Amino acid sequence: MGSGKVLILFFYLAFAVMPLYWIIITSLKDIKEIYTFPLLYFPSQLGLESYRKLFSFAKFGIYFRNSLLVSALAATGALIVCLISGFGLSRYRLKRSKKAILLGLYFTQMVPGFLLMIPLFTMLSRLRLTDSLGALIAVYGMTVAFGTIMSKSFFDRIPVSLEEAALIDGCNTLQALYHVILPVSLPAVVAILSFEFVGFWNELFLAVMLLSTDTNMTVPVALNSFISKSGVEWDVLSAGLVVALLPTMILFAIGQKFIIAGLTEGSVKG
Amino acid sequence: MKRVCAVVSFVILVMGCLALAQPCAAAEAVKLNLLERYTSPERTAFIKDVVKTFEAAHPNITINVISPPFDQAEAKLNMMINAKEPLDIVEISNLTIKQFVNNGLLENLESRIASWPDAKSWLPLTFSAARFVDNTAYLMPEFYFIKALFMRTDVLKKLGVDTVPTTMQQLYDLSKKITKPAANQYGFAFRGKGNPYRTSDYMILADLPNVDPKNVYRTTDGKLVFEHSQFVKSLKAYIELFKTAVPPDGINWGFSEQVNAFASGVAPLLIQDPDTVALVDRQIGRDKYTVVPMPLGISGKTYLDYGFGGLAIPSYSTNKDAAWEFMKLFSAPKQNAELCKKYGPLPTHAVTYKEDPYFSTGVYKAWAVEMNTPDKYTFVRFPTDSPVFPGWAQVQQQSMQATLLGQITAEEAAAKWAGYWK
């Protein structure tokens, strides 16, 4: 590996990790050392006080569990719909309506979420679906546009000949998708699932608006409640950010194995 | 096609289950929903304690405390109350109460307050606050945010300063005197971003002799303050303060940054609300600072905004009497004093200031002075009734920043602001 490449990789890493280092250090500092000047890169003592406060006073464990439930269920549900729809769209034959559908899917991403909130909330309020984790999962799960668009673009690169062979053998389209296409597009599936999960895990605005009862809250809502009129409680917030990063980092860590694995075996033979 | 039906049925089934999952209201049990607006973790814990006490005394009432994060609380309040979500007690801010009253969303509390014995110990200011809109009581004020001057006694001592500024001019001079940019020492913990008008306008207007208490942007003769001959001079003094006693980055200082500048000693003079006391105690400790009343202007007076939050009952609530029972408990002198001690801002009952040493001595003495010396400290209101008020924060912020950066002159700024409020 050339030294040029090493240098570039180092800079990427430094750039990415710098803020994380800051968050972690802040979470381990004594509260009086957070607001000092000059900056303390290496605090005089490290303590887990912030984490203790996070889990006992702020009852972070409950929110963590809620978020895991919501994100996992919504991401899995959305993924299934997205893969099927993406495949269907990729193999769709009518050019003009295909473009229209695609544009329609992109359209859902054009709508600023903040604007959508008002009619969406009114609608859900009338259906008495507010303040329920189930409703939140359903609403999250319905955001299938991103996954569908991405699946379509990944499936576009997989030759039709692959599933044609399976279809000749007697599978229907869904079976062909499951048995033939998916194993080959594992990197794409894992990538999309990761992004869906992270997106729901970090979603703040919808969660705040829909959820009311304390025990229903999710992680981003809990983190945001450390910001009040009297400023940001950096000690608990940084501890919360570190804990909130763990599932997603683990997911990316496991996921990237699947994403990269394809290289050694999965070159698609035409 | 079969698949479509399956999916649609599934969706409908899920939604049906969710709808059925709503608990049925039992015959006698009453469930109240309380929505906070000035959410903070410590305060929510306190509210829940009071709720526990209340529920113990009223076994058939349960209260669900809804605590959206502070940044989104106003938006959530708006959405819920306009969609007529079940709410029985809501916390309202003085800055936005007007629109709720306009749309008939709040219950008139005059008759209830009239029959409430504890109302007798309310400050006259509290009655003004309660009757903020249309001179009718739509809410029960809970606390006040009133500005005062925080000073880092230890830092100032080290810099050889032992005087307390009592006028704005003295404050400006002191800030400039102690500023040494090379040593990273500045004077004033400036507020440049995030509703800076709530600080800057009072500092500038202190020099005008006749600001109208009903509308801080007009003088008692009906003219706009921006057209007063003194305004531009005071604005220039304020700009001068920024240029000589504040680091250039100060233009982007929000609440966190200005308090951090104070806590780290970089800027030992800070104008802030009483709930900052609890925060600064945690960061540096009570022994390192003190609070003094707001400096006076050339006029020998200074003007103070009395920001407040209070509890109100939505007009469509079905449990108004039960809600009122809780509100009476929460607003009683004892609970109110406890709330303010934990959360920081100023209590609403005169008796608290007289009998509770916490609020009449130490750092809180500054506010006691401000509340009780009406010839020097005049309480004024923002024109929250005006339809252009909601947009003022952004307009003032951006044009003040332009003025501080020298992109427009003070005269141009004053003309622009006058044009906005005409």
Add this chain to the structure above:
Amino acid sequence: MLMPALLLLALRIYLPVVQSIALAFRQYNLLNLSNTGFNGLANFRAVILDPNADFLRILLNTFVWVAGSLILQFVLGFTLALLLCKPFPGRGLYASCVFYPWAVSGFAIGLVWSWLFNGQFGLVNDVLMRLGFLAHPIGFLSNPRFAMMSVIVANVWYGIPFFGIMLLAALQSVPRELYESAEVEGAGKIRQLFSVTIPCVLPVIVSTTLLRMMWIMNFPDIIYGMTDGGPVNSTTTLAIQMINRTYLEFNYGQGAAIGVIIMAIQFTYAFIYLSVSSRSEIEL
């Protein structure tokens, strides 16, 4: 096969969107809900001709914000994906570390980076001064010239993993044989990149850049957390203005009007973008 997706989206997006768009043509100010009639283009006129908010400036800011962030993220993300294509020791661990920024909560990014860029207590200033690049601290967020650059840096930090992961996944499906035959024909690395790699991952490039462009345009969290649209409106974009109108000024009608303008710009762009890119795609 597409029906479930479209049905769900109809409920979740299309239905509410119609109402939102309708709001843009009505007088809808929370301050006075008794007067909510149809008012034609009044909201649009108010928003575009507002004397206190230079609309052209906002459009320009939006363009710089979107184009600057998108181009940098894409180029850096793609480069990262290419670098990670070939195995090296510790690649797995490295990938996990370098991809995490996308996992950070939106509001936290603004908060953290505004501390990093702080003119007094900021890490960026501190590091640059210690390395000798700066003699005095720069007010990254308080100087109108630097503010937009700084928020773009934060956005790029956040967005590189998106392109990195998606393009890395896409690179996996490029057939080895194409590289081998290109090498046989004497094509160097750069030539291979443009004649083999990019055409093969083009669908993914198109979709990721278009999606990310829309997300950048629509999400103001980072700018809000760092500069609140300032200083002096130098970082106010259409999305920020929309939030101001809707949630700070309670003028839902004007907020919706800005939303419609945003959607119109994006729709036009998407239409042109998809048409142009579909011509160079092998199928579609």
